[in-house]
Amino acid sequence: MSDAPTPPATGREWHLLSRPVGWPEPKDFALVEAEVPAPGEGQVLVRNEYLSVDPYMRGRMSAAKSYVAPFELGEVMQGGAVGEVVASNAEGIAVGDHVLHFFGWREYAVVAAKNAVKVDPQAAPLSAYLGVLGMTGLTAYAGLLRTASFKEGDSVFVSGAAGAVGSQVGQLAKLKGASRVIGSAGSDEKVRLLVEEYGFDAAFNYKNGPVNEQLRAAAPDGIDVYFDNVGGDHLEAAIGSLNQGGRIAVCGMISVYNDTEPAPGPRNLARLIQTRGRIEGFLVGDHYDLQPQFVQEVGPWVRSGELKYRETVVEGIENNLEAFLGVLRGDNTGKMIVKL
Numbered sequence: 001m002s003d004a005p006t007p008p009a010t011g012r013e014w015h016l017l018s019r020p021v022g023w024p025e026p027k028d029f030a031l032v033e034a035e036v037p038a039p040g041e042g043q044v045l046v047r048n049e050y051l052s053v054d055p056y057m058r059g060r061m062s063a064a065k066s067y068v069a070p071f072e073l074g075e076v077m078q079g080g081a082v083g084e085v086v087a088s089n090a091e092g093i094a095v096g097d098h099v100l101h102f103f104g105w106r107e108y109a110v111v112a113a114k115n116a117v118k119v120d121p122q123a124a125p126l127s128a129y130l131g132v133l134g135m136t137g138l139t140a141y142a143g144l145l146r147t148a149s150f151k152e153g154d155s156v157f158v159s160g161a162a163g164a165v166g167s168q169v170g171q172l173a174k175l176k177g178a179s180r181v182i183g184s185a186g187s188d189e190k191v192r193l194l195v196e197e198y199g200f201d202a203a204f205n206y207k208n209g210p211v212n213e214q215l216r217a218a219a220p221d222g223i224d225v226y227f228d229n230v231g232g233d234h235l236e237a238a239i240g241s242l243n244q245g246g247r248i249a250v251c252g253m254i255s256v257y258n259d260t261e262p263a264p265g266p267r268n269l270a271r272l273i274q275t276r277g278r279i280e281g282f283l284v285g286d287h288y289d290l291q292p293q294f295v296q297e298v299g300p301w302v303r304s305g306e307l308k309y310r311e312t313v314v315e316g317i318e319n320n321l322e323a324f325l326g327v328l329r330g331d332n333t334g335k336m337i338v339k340l
Contacts, residue, residue, distance in 0.1 A: 006086075007036050007045060007047065007086050007087065007108060008036060008108075009035065009036060010033045010034060010035055010036060011033070011034060011036045011106060011107035011108040012031055012032070012033060012034070012106070012107050012317050012318075013031070013032060013034050013076040013105060013106035013107065014029055014030070014031055014032075014076065014077050014105040014106070014317075014320055014321065015029065015030050015031075015032055015074060015075060015076055015077070016028065016029060016061060016071045016072070016073055016074070016075065016077055017029060017030050017073065017074065018073065019061060019062055019063055019070075019073070020058075020061050020062075021260060022258050022259075022260050023258045023325075023328070024058065024061060024258075024324075024325060024328075026321065028061070029321050031317070031318060031320075031321075034076070034106075036108045037110055038087060038089075039087050039088065039089040039090070039110050040089060040110070041089055041090075042089065042090050042112055042113050042114070043089055043090060043110050043111060043112055043113065044085045044087065044088045044089070044090050044093050044099070044110070044111055044113055044116060045085070045086050045087040045088075045108060045109070045110055045111075046081070046083040046084065046085055046086070046099060046101060046103075046108065046109045046110075046111055046116070047083050047084050047086045047107070047108055048081045048082070048083040048103075048104065048106065048107055048108065048109060048340055049082060049083045049084060049098075049126060049339070049340055050081065050082050050083070050126055050127045050130055050337050050338065050339055050340070051079060051080070051081050051104040051105065051130075051317070051320060051337070051338040051340065052079050052080035052081065052104060052130040052131075052134075052135075052335075052336075052337065052338075053079065053320065053323045053324040053326075053327050053336050053337075053338060054079065054080070054135075054136075054327065054336075055252055055254050055257060055327055055328065056068075056252070057077070057079060057324060058257045058258070058328060059257070060077075060078075067283055067285075068285075076105060076106055077104075077105040078102055078103060078104060078105060079102070079104035079105055080100070080101075080102060080104055080130050080134060080135055081100075081101055081102070081103060081104035081109065081130070082098065082099070082100045082101075082119060082126050082127070082129050082130055083098065083099065083101075083109070083340075084096065084097070084098055085097045085098070085099060086108075090112075090113035091113070092113065093113050093116060093118065097118055098118070098119050098120075098121050098126060099111070099116040099117060099118055099119065100116070100117045100118075100119050100129045100130070100134065101115055101116045101117070102115065105320060106317075107317055107340060123299070123303075124299070124302060124303070127311055127313070127335075127337050127339075128302065128309070130335065130337060131164050131309060131311060131334070131335030131337065132164075132168060132298075132302055132307070132309040132335070133295060133298065133299060133302060135284055136164045136165055136168065136335055137168055137294065137298060138284055138287065138288070138290065138291055138294050139165050139251060139284040140165050140166075140168035140169040140172055140227075141168075141172060141290060141294045141297075141298065142282065142284060142286075142287035142290050142294075143165075143169065143227055143249045143251050143282055143284075144156075144169050144172055144173060144225070144227060144249065145172075145176075145290075146282075146287060146290065147247075147249040147280050147282040148225045148226075148227060148247045148248070148249040148280075149247055150173060150176065150178075150225055152176060152177035152178075153177060153178070153179050154173070154178055154179065154224040154225050155178065155179050155180040155181075155182075155219060155221065155222065155223045155224050155225070155243070156169075156170070156173040156178050156180070156181045156182070156223065156224065156225045156226075156227065157181075157182045157183075157184075157215065157219060157223045157225070157226045157227070157238055157241070158170050158173075158181070158182070158183045158184070158226075158227045158229070159183075159184050159206075159226075159227070159228055159229050159230040159234040159238075160184070160185070160229030160230050160252070160254060161183025161184055161185050161190075161194055161198075161200065161203065161229075162183070162185040162186075162190035162191075162193055162194060162333055162334070163229060163330075163332070163334070164309075164332075164334050164335035164336070165229060165251060165252075166183065166227070166229050167183075167194070167198050167308075167309065167310070167334060168307070168309065169227045170183050170194065170198055170199075170200050171198055171199065171307050171308065172298075172307070173225075174199050174200075175301060175306065175307065180201045180202070180219065180221075181199075181200045181201050181202075182200065182201065182202045182203065182204075182215065182218045182219050182223070183198075183200045183202075183203040183204075184203065184204055184205075184206045184211065184214070184215075184230075184234060185203060185204075185205060185206070186205065186206060186207060186330050187205060187207075188205050188208075190205075190333060191203045191204060191205050193310075193333065197308055198308060202218040202219070203218070204217075204218055206233075206234070210233070210237075211233045211234050211236075211237040212233070212236065212237035212240050212241075215237045215238070215240075215241050216240075216241060219241055221243075222241050222242065222243040222246075223238065223241050223242060223243060223246060224242075224243050224245070224246050224247070225246065225247050225248075225249070226238035226242070226246070226247075226248045226249070227249050227251060228248060228249065228250045228251060228252070228253070229251050229252045229253075229254060230252070230253060230254055230255050231250075231252075231253030231254070231255050231256055231263070232253070232255040232256060232263060233255075234255070235248070235250075235253075235266050236266040236267060236268055239266055239268050239269065239271050239272065239277070240268055240271065242271060242272075242275045242277045243275065244275050244276060245275070245276055245277070246275055246277040246278075247277065247278055247280070248277065248278065248279040248280070249280060249281075249282060250279060250280065250281040250282070251282065254328070257328065258328065309334055309335070310333045310334025310335070311334050311335050311336075311337050312326075312331070312332035312333055312334060312335070312336050312337070313337050313338075313339050314326070314336070314337070314338050314339070315338075315339050316338070316339075316340070317338065317340055319338065320338050323336055323338050324336075
């Protein structure tokens with residue numbers, strides 16, 4: 001047992017005060033002091049070290065029916081976190097162990113041992129378990145290989161490609177033998193990053209012109225797989241460039257998350273008939289059976305540097321909300337992490 005610091009009586013946590021309409025605003029949230037309880041039977045107390053902020057959290061701030069329960073008003077929010085166990089009342093997890101769990105947006109969390117996964121800080125930096133080796137990485141892996149049925153020789157287009165999931169999708173496709181990988185991003189700097197650091201064959205800035213024209217120029221022979229993080233004009237462009245038997249995996253549609261009116265759908269869905277193409281949405285939560293295989297295959301690529309990743313790190317729990325809003329604005333390159 002290593003000596004862990006005695007936890008304080010209180011810790012800070014973020015509460016949702018009201019459900020945002022359109023873009024979330026600071027008045028919808030509050031950072032409050034809360035009591036740090038002792039862990040009950042089968043529980044551990046974790047001092048969070050890194051917190052994850054992700055686009056899907058915007059959906060949980062709404063009361064609309066969705067695949068996951070909304071955040072409760074007046075209650076602490078949730079999200080991926082990794083930290084050190086400072087008190088344990090559970091077999092198999094000791095004080096000093098590091099665990100990954102889902103009780104972020106707070107400094108201290110009481111977690112049932114069955115909901116905590118031990119991670120090795122020697123095998124990879126702790127923050128990597130929230131991103132490249134965590135839910136982010138598994139999202140890329142499951143979406144590309146299982147939902148989009150990627151196979152060697154496929155031409156792949158990824159939107160939001162400089163983001164945490166997108167950058168990993170493109171690199172996984174390259175490592176697994178894609179014939180061509182194309183990415184779109186929202187700045188010339190991110191486009192350079194895709195080609196020079198992540199090894200994409202081509203990339204374009206979607207703000208520089210119509211997406212369908214830029215995609216056709218980047219993929220003159222069409223695409224076999226589209227990994228969709230954006231929706232909107234990107235999805236329409238991808239359908240327009242889809243080859244026979246093409247597959248589209250819908251991971252996210254960040255372009256419409258803060259819309260108050262429904263966005264118009266792709267106008268060219270009839271092309272799916274000609275191409276026998278398919279569009280399939282997926283949630284990473286349905287694919288946790290792939291986690292061991294994913295870590296086994298991707299872990300060595302991360303350690304060897306063959307699979308590169310970026311993190312945008314914001315310091316301090318008081319900046320957790322600003323970091324989340326930054327993800328919605330696209331301020332981050334790679335995974336947005338909050339370091340406590």
